[in-house]
Amino acid sequence: MDKSSKLYNKALEKYNKGYIDKAEEICEKSISLNINNSASINLKGLLYYINGDLDNCRKLWKMNFQINKDRVSDKYLQDTKDDQKLLELYNTALILIKELKINEALILLRQCEKSHFNYINVNNNLALCYIKKGNYIKALEHLDNVLKADNKNKIALESKKNLRKYNCTKRQINLKNISLTAICVFLVFGIGILIKINSANISKSLKSSKNKIMTSIHKKNSDSDKTKSNTDNVALNKQNNEEKSEKSKNEVFPYNEIKKHIDEKDFNKIHNDLIKWNNKDLSINEKSLLGQGKDLINSAGGEYFYNKGYEFLTKGDHNNTRVYLERAYEYGNGKWYYPHAIYLLGTTYQNLGDMENAIRYYSSYDNRFNNDEYEEIVLYNLALLYKNIDMNKAKAYGKKLVKSFPESIYNNTNIQNLIAK
Template identity: 40%
Template sequence: MSLNDEISKGDKMDKSSKLYKKAVKLYNSGYIDKAIEICDKSINVNRRNRAALNFKGLMHYFKGDLNAAQRVWEINYKYNKDEISKKYLKDSKNDEEKFNIYSEAVKLYEAINVNESLKLFQRCEISDYNCININNYIAMCYVKKGEYNKCITYLNKVLKIDKNNLMANNTKSKLKEYGIIKNKNNYKKVIVGIIVIGLILGICYVYKNISSSKVKNYVNSEKVKDKKDKYKNNTNKHAYDVSENNKKVNDKLTNKKAVNNIKTKEQKSDVKFSANLVKQYIENEEFIKLYNSLISCNKEELSINDRLIYEKGINFMKESGVNYFYEKGREYLQKENYNEAKENLLRGFRFSDGSFLKSHIVYFLGITFEKQEDVSNAIKYYEIYEKSYSKGDYAEETLYKLALLSVYKNKEDAKMYANKLKKNYPESIYNNSKMKEIINN
């Protein structure tokens, strides 16, 4: 090996080490998804970075992806003879049984058997495997049992690792909405309010001491200014009104265009199907390009060989693409970028049949449309969820939202959903004065 090769190797190791440290810092700050992304970059620079490989495996382990964690540790042990990876692999074999317990606990939870499901979730706490999902479910069990302090403890465990975790933040928002968690910003608002009032009083005092002549001069100057502006304002009034009317029409069409955006893309069939490109997109996990390639062609017009590649692309979208678009949708939803959230969730929804993520995608589409005040589409996806997943993770929330939103569309439907919520979940925190009002009216 030459001196230049040694220097190049040293530079790579140094860069990989810096990226690894950045990933650890992100993880400690609660950004696990970003930490995994940076950790991947560290490994791409130096595939023999033992610490980065072990760390990436652990993060997948916490998220509940046992296969991904074991694959990373196997690579580390195979190429680096890393003993820590060997130990992780040995210990993780016991977690396969733990996943079965977790799956059974989820079924019990969805069947509203909260006490039994909680016992099983607590059995899963023995190791940190799948700890994000387990802690989320334990928190939700405690919500249903009315033990809110315990719920908050488990929510904080999730948010310490994953600040952007949608499930935990959604639960926390519910607790804030009902006053169980006090909003710390209220104190700041009070202080700011006092300061503002003080400033207003001070300004009033100053103006009271301005001489009357100065006030008169000020008023006269304003009158002159008003006269000068009057003609200009009248001249522009018609153009302004037309502009405002056009803006209102355009605003009404915005959501409709956004909803139909993907459908419009799907109608474009002028892009020729390229088997080589599809293979490349699959290999490089370029999900958006793959998605566009698959929806822009007519399967019936493809040759036999191209159909095989097409089906391979479809299967890859079902196996990995759904998860990618779901995570992207959650990320944009958290950032309140609702158009991007909606587009990614709709992409995931297209290939989600048979996926355990479909119920989550449907529910979050409802939330996204609701955030955009698109009541019709919000109701549409909440109704899909209510009909298909009546005992799912978000069953209570869905009935509550359907009752509230249906008031604007069909009051009888609103009453039906409110009564269903009351009957199926008599202890739910959603059985509040709003529901009683809907039922009684």
């Protein structure tokens, strides 16, 4: 066996073990020793193919067929005729992901998944989509697919590291549980509304009764002597003291109730407990319990709120999206979902017509995460949002987009016309 063939076998071994960069390097050496080594040429073409480099793999296989009359290369070339369409679908899916149209992107990526073309990029982006949907087990499957082919793939390794870091690798969102949770939330909000309505009616009734009493007392004060007036005032003061005493009873720290919220990991109720009792004068045991609630919601509550916000976003419910993402933002600093929450808050406020807050969150993203995945569309949105507010800032963001991402799809006529003004 000649040296070129030995190198091919070594390259094939590296490829099968997931060392594709090393396999490509060895293939290059094999081909340089023997340009007629069809197997090495085909393998190098295959490495380009799974990395999504359609032009270079076709060039290699075409050369192999022309020089060596290799029928395998010819078969590969024939099979790539449909791959151009898959590349277009993949590029469209990337745009949809940036626009947070995850379900639509998944449809296209699943079509791309049927071919081995662009295998690594397709699986990485499928994993990204499933992470955004909270389906971490499915995401892990696609990351494992990538690492079997390229065990040093930086994107997959980083994604898997984040999943492990935040204990997501063994968690799967159960649709049945989501439905039950949604029903429970609906009932809680429904009961809350009824209570609020009844409380308002009771308050209105009490206010009306109190006004009548005050009017009666005032009339009696005018017609009665001083002693009678003092008697009435004493009675009124007694009534006010009783009301204050009753109100004081209602403000007793509900220790067992809050403990139940913590035990059941009811993050919505824990959030409300913290708002209500955080600055109150509490006993040591009460402060300790409230501290447990803070620790729990800081460690796991933010991700719950992010997933709920994203769930509402997919349904087009921008108001509930805003509520839950604001909570994710409050508790999520330093967590994997934090930049996603900031960007989504920007788009949510933009959809709600609140441009001031949209700019606030987009600017925060640009200042803190300008190397992350949404930076292109953030700069684009900031440029267009500022167009009718501050043209200098609009141009600055437009120029930053062009400079940082010259090949971006968002570097379009809207940006070019804005900069030219």
